[in-house]
Amino acid sequence: xxxxxxxxxxxxxxxxxxxxxxxxxxxxxxxxxxxxxxxxxxxxxxxxxxxxxxxxxxxxxxxxxxxxxxxxxxxxxxxxxxxxxxxxxxxxxxxxxxxxxxxxxxxxxxxxxxxxxxxxxxxxxxxxxxxxxxxxxxxxxxxxxxxxxxxxxxxxxxxxxxxxxxxxxxxxxxxxxxxxxxxxxxxxxxxxxxxxxxxxxxxxxxxxxxxxxxxxxxxxxxxxx
Amino acid sequence: xxxxxxxxxxxxxxxxxxxxxxxxxxxxxxxxxxxxxxxxxxxxxxxxxxxxxxxxxxxxxxxxxxxxxxxxxxxxxxxxxxxxxxxxxxxxxxxxxxxxxxxxxxxxxxxxxxxxxxxxxxx
Numbered sequence: 222x223x224x225x226x227x228x229x230x231x232x233x234x235x236x237x238x239x240x241x242x243x244x245x246x247x248x249x250x251x252x253x254x255x256x257x258x259x260x261x262x263x264x265x266x267x268x269x270x271x272x273x274x275x276x277x278x279x280x281x282x283x284x285x286x287x288x289x290x291x292x293x294x295x296x297x298x299x300x301x302x303x304x305x306x307x308x309x310x311x312x313x314x315x316x317x318x319x320x321x322x323x324x325x326x327x328x329x330x331x332x333x334x335x336x337x338x339x340x341x342x343x344x345x346x347x348x349x350x351x352x353x354x355x356x357x358x359x360x361x362x363x364x365x366x367x368x369x370x371x372x373x374x375x376x377x378x379x380x381x382x383x384x385x386x387x388x389x390x391x392x393x394x395x396x397x398x399x400x401x402x403x404x405x406x407x408x409x410x411x412x413x414x415x416x417x418x419x420x421x422x423x424x425x426x427x428x429x430x431x432x433x434x435x436x437x438x439x440x441x442x443x444x445x446x
Numbered sequence: 447x448x449x450x451x452x453x454x455x456x457x458x459x460x461x462x463x464x465x466x467x468x469x470x471x472x473x474x475x476x477x478x479x480x481x482x483x484x485x486x487x488x489x490x491x492x493x494x495x496x497x498x499x500x501x502x503x504x505x506x507x508x509x510x511x512x513x514x515x516x517x518x519x520x521x522x523x524x525x526x527x528x529x530x531x532x533x534x535x536x537x538x539x540x541x542x543x544x545x546x547x548x549x550x551x552x553x554x555x556x557x558x559x560x561x562x563x564x565x566x567x568x569x
Contacts, residue, residue, distance in 0.1 A: 227530065243506045249525075249532025250485035250502050269503025276507045 227252050228259045231266040237432055239266075240348040241273035277348035288338045288349040289356060295334035296390055299327070320400070327393040331422060332429025334390075339430045350430030354423055357390050361419060364389065386415070390426070394418035465517075465550055471496055472508045473547050476518065476539050484523070484534045509537055517543030 227248075235248055251265055278285050338353050339346035364386050386392050395418025402410035402417075427433050465473070475491040476483050489505050492498065512518040523534040539547070558564055 241503075241506055241510060243510065243535060245532050246522075246535035247485060247502055247506050249529035249534065252530040252532065253486055253528060254502075265501055265503065268501040269506070272501070272503045272507045276510070 225257065227255050228262050231259070231263045234263075235266045235269060236435075238270045238347065238351065239273055240277045240345075240351070241269070244269075244273075274348050274351055277345060278352055281345055281348075284342060284345060285349060285352055288342050288353060291341055292334050292338045292353045292357075295330065295337060297388070299330040299334075300388060300392065320397075323393070324397045327397075328425055331390050331394075331425045335426040335429035336431070339432075346430065347432060350426065350432055353430070354426045357426070358419055358423060360389050361386055361391050361415060365415075390422045391415065391418045394421040394425075465546065466508075468504070469508050469512055470547065470550055472505060473512065473517065473539060473543060476537055477544075477547070481538075482536065483538070484536050488537070512543070513537075516540060517546055 232248055235244055239247070241247065247269055251262060255262055335350055335353065339350050342349035386395065395414045398417040398421070399410050399414035402414055407413065471492055472488065475488050475495070478495070479487055479491055485502050485505055488509075489500050489502055492500050492505070509518060509520070513520060517540055518537050519540050520535050520537045523536055525531050525533040
């Protein structure tokens with residue numbers, strides 16, 4: 222399908238996930254070269270996002286390690302918090318207010334972790350938050366395939382989610398999804414909950430990490446209305 | 447030294463300063479184009495002379511690396527409506543960049559000359 226207007230989705234992707242300081246000039250160049258093929262534009266946008274992401278991570282490895290350690294510290298503190306506070310067991314599942322508080326807490330702390338990663342990374346917050354999300358997402362299939370013995374008893378809300386991912390951010394989100402799906406008798410709730418949990422986690426992190434907010438005008442090259 | 451910038455300084459100290467093959471290609475395209483070189487003509491020049499299509503994102507990534515090394519400088523032009531209101535970013539090779547590219551050529555020529563296997567056009 223050919224159009225005279227550049228595809229808005231590709232432009233949005235570049236503006237929100239592009240790690241380069243030249244993103245606005247790049248969009249201008251793509252607009253100039255745009256011949257009507259949305260696929261060409263989208264491919265250029267994806268390549269630009271990937272190249273700028275890997276370039277920034279490769280050029281700032283220590284900052285990337287620090288960002289990951291910060292995110293993991295917040296996550297570990299929260300996920301270990303449940304077993305030691307005694308908020309586990311059947312009571313947790315039956316008590317809706319506790320379940321709601323737990324779900325809200327997980328969302329807030331997950332977003333806070335991503336926000337902290339973005340704050341300590343300064344102008345490099347986009348690639349660092351993306352790295353944090355990618356690592357957490359990639360860890361799920363790896364853990365499910367390779368397996369991992371978790372020494373900590375995971376909260377009862379994780380029932381239905383595989384134990385291997387109990388120390389990942391996806392775990393609480395998958396747990397709430399599994400709980401909801403099982404109540405409605407939805408089949409394959411374990412698999413579906415891991416997928417839904419991954420999406421929920423990624424969106425929470427994107428919001429917390431400020432990647433879905435509009436790019437700061439002060440950091441963008443001059444534009445005309 | 448502020449604690450918050452400690453990792454940034456360590457990262458800067460570790461940066462490599464030699465040119466990669468794509469960086470050499472981009473710098474040569476910049477030199478050939480002279481004034482008025484920005485993303486589109488640079489990528490077209492590479493496609494025309496090197497015979498390979500390059501994504502604009504890759505060109506900008508190389509230009510960013512070269513700018514960080516001080517081999518290339520840039521300035522913003524006027525925004526135009528044809529570009530959706532975005533300004534062009536013009537790139538120039540600096541004096542240090544010219545010295546670096548001459549040194550790269552000298553090094554390659556020397557290595558080429560001293561490699562008998564490369565003489566005669568046989569693979």
